[in-house]
Amino acid sequence: MTEKNSGIQAVGRYLKAMFAIAWKDLAAELRSRELLSAMLVFALLVILIFNFSLKLDAKTRTAATSGILWVTFTFAGTLGLNRSMAVEKDRGCLDGLLLAPVDRSSIYFGKVLSNLVFMFIVEAIVLPVYSILYNVNLFNPWLLLVIFLGSVGYIAIGTLLAAMAVQTRTRDVMLPILLFPVVIPVVIAAVEASSGFLQGLALSEVSYWINILFVYDLIFIAIAFMVFDYVVEE
Amino acid sequence: MGAPETTNYMIAGYAVFVVIFSIFIASLAMRWNRLKKDQQTLQELEKENE
Amino acid sequence: MNKKPTVLLILDIVSIILLGVAAYLALSYAPMEATMGNVQRVFYFHVANAWVGLLGFLAAGVAGIAYLRTGKQKWDIIEVAAVEISLVFFLIAIVLGSIWARPIWNTWWTWEPRLTTAAITELIYLAYFMLRGGIEDPNRRARFSAVYTLVGSVSVPITFMAIRLFRTIHPVVIGTASAQAQGGFNMSSDMKVAFFFSLFSFTVIFIDLFWHRIRLGNLQAKVEELKLNVME
Numbered sequence: 001m002t003e004k005n006s007g008i009q010a011v012g013r014y015l016k017a018m019f020a021i022a023w024k025d026l027a028a029e030l031r032s033r034e035l036l037s038a039m040l041v042f043a044l045l046v047i048l049i050f051n052f053s054l055k056l057d058a059k060t061r062t063a064a065t066s067g068i069l070w071v072t073f074t075f076a077g078t079l080g081l082n083r084s085m086a087v088e089k090d091r092g093c094l095d096g097l098l099l100a101p102v103d104r105s106s107i108y109f110g111k112v113l114s115n116l117v118f119m120f121i122v123e124a125i126v127l128p129v130y131s132i133l134y135n136v137n138l139f140n141p142w143l144l145l146v147i148f149l150g151s152v153g154y155i156a157i158g159t160l161l162a163a164m165a166v167q168t169r170t171r172d173v174m175l176p177i178l179l180f181p182v183v184i185p186v187v188i189a190a191v192e193a194s195s196g197f198l199q200g201l202a203l204s205e206v207s208y209w210i211n212i213l214f215v216y217d218l219i220f221i222a223i224a225f226m227v228f229d230y231v232v233e234e
Numbered sequence: 235m236g237a238p239e240t241t242n243y244m245i246a247g248y249a250v251f252v253v254i255f256s257i258f259i260a261s262l263a264m265r266w267n268r269l270k271k272d273q274q275t276l277q278e279l280e281k282e283n284e
Numbered sequence: 285m286n287k288k289p290t291v292l293l294i295l296d297i298v299s300i301i302l303l304g305v306a307a308y309l310a311l312s313y314a315p316m317e318a319t320m321g322n323v324q325r326v327f328y329f330h331v332a333n334a335w336v337g338l339l340g341f342l343a344a345g346v347a348g349i350a351y352l353r354t355g356k357q358k359w360d361i362i363e364v365a366a367v368e369i370s371l372v373f374f375l376i377a378i379v380l381g382s383i384w385a386r387p388i389w390n391t392w393w394t395w396e397p398r399l400t401t402a403a404i405t406e407l408i409y410l411a412y413f414m415l416r417g418g419i420e421d422p423n424r425r426a427r428f429s430a431v432y433t434l435v436g437s438v439s440v441p442i443t444f445m446a447i448r449l450f451r452t453i454h455p456v457v458i459g460t461a462s463a464q465a466q467g468g469f470n471m472s473s474d475m476k477v478a479f480f481f482s483l484f485s486f487t488v489i490f491i492d493l494f495w496h497r498i499r500l501g502n503l504q505a506k507v508e509e510l511k512l513n514v515m516e
Contacts, residue, residue, distance in 0.1 A: 157435065157439075160431075161435070164415070164428045167419070167424070167428075168415065168418030168419055168428075169418040169420075174414065174415065177411045177414055178411050178415060178432065181404050181407040181408045181411060181436075181439075182408060182435055182439040183439075184404060184446070185439065185443045185446040188443075188446045188447065189446055192450065208449055209449075212442070212445070212446055212449070216442055219438060219442075220435075223434065227352070227431050230352060230427045230428075230430070231427070231428065231431060233427075237316060237317065237318050237319065237320070238321040238387065239321055240320060240321035240322050240323035240324075240387045241321065241322040241323075243322070243383055243384070243386060243387050244311075244321075244322040244324075244325050244326055246383050247323070247325075247326035247329070247380050247383040247384065248307070248325075248329070250376065250379050250383065251333070251376055251380065254372065254376050255372075255376065258372045258493075262493075262497065265500055266499075266500055266503065269500070269503045269507050272510075273503065273506065273507050276507065276511060276513075277510065280510065280513060280514055
């Protein structure tokens with residue numbers, strides 16, 4: 001009976017640690033709003049640049065929408081990941097967290113949670129803005145599913161790689177170099193699925209892409225969970 | 235109806251192979267020699283230190 | 285450890301001979317292909333070199349996992365050797381693929397799934413070396429490299445499947461020939477001899493070069509250790 005209780009207690013402690021870490025980041029961000037404003041401004045600027053660099057008529061623009069959105073999310077996401085990890089390192093929080101008597105993967109999941117929330121917030125603002133500016137209806141529940149799955153995959157692998165990148169000499173530049181070649185399946189699948197849903201295709205026609213996103217998410221969350229220890233040990 | 239004359243491309247292809255392959259082998263050899271020299275120098279320094 | 289082992293010397297000689305024979309078979313023995321002309325002969329080395337790249341890729345993945353599980357430096361040395369060889373041979377394969385494509389489809393690049401995946405793998409390798417270059421501590425460098433190798437090893441197959449699916453939905457018509465004609469030629473039995481002999485020869489060449497590169501890595505490790513000793 002006590003064995004079962006201690007098992008449940010351990011899970012409880014794990015979740016508590018995870019949410020504590022996530023909340024630490026979210027609370028800090030609520031006060032300063034540095035990270036979010038940087039990501040947002042950046043995302044909106046990217047969309048603006050796309051408007052001027054790609055001379056698209058209304059029809060082509062609809063076709064290019066999913067590509068533009070995902071490029072925007074990818075780049076803004078990198079910004080968020082970098083800063084989120086750099087803060088840990090600079091303020092020495094990481095060392096403190098490592099001393100806590102919880103499995104280190106809870107740190108990983110805590111960071112993933114907060115990074116995801118930031119990315120979702122940015123996406124939640126970019127979508128309506130894009131909708132309005134380009135007169136494209138983006139309030140499609142399936143599209144939101146794709147954005148969710150794609151973001152999870154991106155942040156799952158991104159958090160792991162950011163933890164490594166921040167410990168190298170060329171910190172900020174290292175993350176995109178490491179991340180982009182490895183996150184290509186997510187980008188391809190997300191763009192194709194988004195595109196499909198925006199064109200009004202049925203779920204069955206787009207399901208392959210959703211499957212790829214799903215599989216990628218599961219695999220890389222599992223890998224990151226198993227390997228995170230090696231990335232933060234001293 | 236003869237086959238298209240693409241021999242030049244064939245030559246280009248095999249030339250590329252030879253070049254890149256040779257550069258790689260040369261790089262291996264040069265790195266080996268440099269390390270060997272370093273090893274010798276360091277071994278002498280080690281002897282001097284004792 | 286400094287004197288080259290006899291087995292390796294024999295392997296060197298065998299490799300050189302095999303390379304020569306493979307070249308002869310590809311350039312002379314195999315008949316000329318009717319629809320493409322002589323450029324088709326590039327195919328024998330193109331596939332064989334891609335095969336070596338793939339062997340290196342797999343070896344790197346295994347070495348990465350082995351390092352994470354054991355922490356032994358030798359796996360790190362093996363991993364670097366595998367990545368380097370794979371980098372070089374995928375490069376050859378990609379360029380040869382490009383040269384083959386040019387006269388046939390009038391384009392230097394084709395977004396064919398295998399070629400594209402190979403190119404992405406090259407980018408991962410470059411990122412790998414940049415990562416290593418940015419870390420001083422050998423222990424951390426080995427750990428991070430192993431993690432990234434694992435990540436890359438898993439991501440590349442998924443990338444390949446995604447691109448293949450992408451291409452099925454968006455087939456690219458290249459020049460006047462359709463994508464269906466890609467590499468579409470029937471191999472006569474003589475061609476098959478050249479093809480499989482190339483694969484065999486380059487497998488031996490891979491083992492030979494891999495061994496040499498590992499020896500180089502070992503020597504490097506020894507020199508690093510000497511440097512530390514002397515600096516004290």
